[in-house]
Amino acid sequence: MSTPAQTDVLVVGAGPAGSAAAAWLARAGVDVVLADAAVFPRDKTCGDGLTPRAIGELQRLGLEDWLRAHTVSKGLRAHGFGQTLHLPWAVPGGSLPGWGSAVARTELDDHLRTTAIKSGALAVDGLRATDVRMAGSRVEAVVFRTGSGPVEIGCRRLVVADGVRSPLGKVLGREWHRDTVYAVAGRSYVDSTRSDDPWISSHLELRDEQGELVSGYGWVFPLGNGSVNLGAGTLATEKRPAEVAIKPLMQTYADTIGAEFGLSGPLRQPTSALLPMGGAVSHVAGDNWALIGDAAACVNPLNGEGIDYGLETGRLVAELIADGGPLGETWRSILVDHYGEAFSIARRLAGIATRPKVVATLGPAGMRSDWLMTLALRWMGNLVTDEDRDRAARVWRWAGRRSIARDHRPPFA
Known part of the structure; x- marks a missing residue:
């Protein structure tokens, strides 16, 4: 397909955030081009899990029937410190769907792009964004590298959804601040006799090859196709950097739980990535451009989940653009209003979890309490929305307000 020379809105990055933004903009009657460096279908390092918050956004896009043709999960099975708890997605007082799913990103992202x-x-792939051409303080065009040389696409508005590293965001001045918690995570695929398990599993007591407790967690997400997504993540900060090799850690984790989960064969397609989390970036918008999803560090500091935020921010930025509103400070304020308090308190709690001795002390007590772990799932799973008015939601928002007031660098600042 020939590359268009001009569009009203250019979306760079066709993951969940970019594809959602393009779909909502197109449905609003906006002329939109969706560009990506890869040729689809393509893989993406991810746990592949879809929480109820992500399910709700996919329902808005009209994809529930497609989702239900895949695996459906009832909730989280949490393992650790000699305990196993089953924590359902459906929670009293919650406003989100009571089920989850897991779809490999190769398939999910391709389907979302097709939906857009x-x-x-208009979608074009194989175009890697490398630079912008400015007219004063506004982006006038994006420069792409192709096999036949550079090309430009002019635009009135630009949406940047190019992932955690966000190379185009860096060109525009995005800065990632590592003084708050971030993750180093890896994922793989492995054959399993429990591929149809209706529960996703998370191991909160993760140990390395020497048997030492690691400040992180492991997961097993059934895919319903004879395999599971198996991964592990460790939390770190600038002061307490991650010193764990993720791929060996995944193998140790698989060896530890292999018999229980019916794992067989090698770990396939092992990959790893750094995850900026909790809005730990600054300069997320300009006069006519905005960062969304992973590019804006919209990743849950407590579980590494980012698909739900990607889908949400894609919809929110589309609504702002379709209404003709300004971007710049308006978009940053929207991110702060929607996620600032929750990201702030989640970053503090995740920061505590970077200390293995603290995890070893508090973990057993927490796992002995169904009530406490149910609350933790509600908060860690990003299952509190603006509409929720129950006690768990009120406590979470109360803690968030007090946390953000004490931040030396609040989210998105």
């Missing part, structure tokens, strides 16, 4: 195309967006 069917909605009216």
